[in-house]
Amino acid sequence: MAGFKSTERYIASRDLEVAVNAAVTLQRPLLVKGEPGTGKTVLAHEVAEALGMPLIEWHIKSTTKAQQGLYEYDAVSRLRDGQLGDERVRDIGNYIVRGKLWDAFAADRQVVVLIDEIDKADIEFPNDLLLELDRMRFFVYETRENVVAKTRPVVIITSNNEKELPDAFLRRCFFHYIRFPDRETMEKIVQSHYPDIRKDLAREALNVFFQIREVPGLKKKPATSELLDWLKLLMVEDLPPDALRSNEKQVVIPPLHGALLKNEQDVHLFERLAFLARRGT
Numbered sequence: 001m002a003g004f005k006s007t008e009r010y011i012a013s014r015d016l017e018v019a020v021n022a023a024v025t026l027q028r029p030l031l032v033k034g035e036p037g038t039g040k041t042v043l044a045h046e047v048a049e050a051l052g053m054p055l056i057e058w059h060i061k062s063t064t065k066a067q068q069g070l071y072e073y074d075a076v077s078r079l080r081d082g083q084l085g086d087e088r089v090r091d092i093g094n095y096i097v098r099g100k101l102w103d104a105f106a107a108d109r110q111v112v113v114l115i116d117e118i119d120k121a122d123i124e125f126p127n128d129l130l131l132e133l134d135r136m137r138f139f140v141y142e143t144r145e146n147v148v149a150k151t152r153p154v155v156i157i158t159s160n161n162e163k164e165l166p167d168a169f170l171r172r173c174f175f176h177y178i179r180f181p182d183r184e185t186m187e188k189i190v191q192s193h194y195p196d197i198r199k200d201l202a203r204e205a206l207n208v209f210f211q212i213r214e215v216p217g218l219k220k221k222p223a224t225s226e227l228l229d230w231l232k233l234l235m236v237e238d239l240p241p242d243a244l245r246s247n248e249k250q251v252v253i254p255p256l257h258g259a260l261l262k263n264e265q266d267v268h269l270f271e272r273l274a275f276l277a278r279r280g281t
């Protein structure tokens with residue numbers, strides 16, 4: 001089986017390549033952390049393609065329970081069908097709804113499972129999946145059925161570090177933190193997404209982007225996804241590089257800044273800094 005490597009479309013560091021392939025070899029879930037917008041979710045898509053496996057995605061919300069990944073018993077539908085005299089009600093299995101992990105366990109070939117943003121759920125969520133992810137099996141109480149994975153899936157779990165994950169869960173994972181790309185890596189990422197972008201525009205845009213990230217007090221620093229959106233708008237609007245360039249070391253709000261700054265506090269921060277810069281000249 002081919003291993004995971006960086007591609008023209010997805011620029012991965014050597015450390016990330018090693019982490020993915022180590023997790024696959026060890027048959028442990030790969031826990032990926034990093035700033036929002038650094039490509040954690042996209043990584044699962046790229047791993048699935050590189051390994052030639054289908055991808056099953058489970059996007060976690062604050063209300064998501066671990067049990068939903070296994071199965072749910074639709075008692076309401078069964079009660080309704082019973083009232084209507086439906087013959088289906090005799091078989092409780094008709095009201096068992098498979099979850100994403102059951103789909104992965106039942107697959108005839110090895111798959112990649114993405115458990116996306118696990119830190120959004122309740123703190124007990126990771127612990128509630130310990131046994132299932134470790135042994136790759138679970139029990140369906142309503143039908144007295146043991147569900148065992150036909151092949152062990154490759155599990156990729158992402159976290160934005162919104163809350164600490166339990167130690168028992170962490171011990172069962174291979175961990176990797178995606179560091180924010182440096183200037184050279186970001187240039188490669190931009191080139192991979194926009195091969196026809198003008199070099200002078202890309203250079204000035206990256207200058208502005210990294211300057212913004214260095215401004216102290218930002219509530220949310222723009223990440224890779226914001227940069228790519230911003231560049232797309234700059235290209236559509238056909239803005240000249242001079243529109244981004246400043247001959248003086250002043251703080252200015254960049255054009256189309258709504259793609260980079262995602263809350264009013266950060267916009268107001270830049271407005272204040274720009275005002276102070278003008279007063280100081």
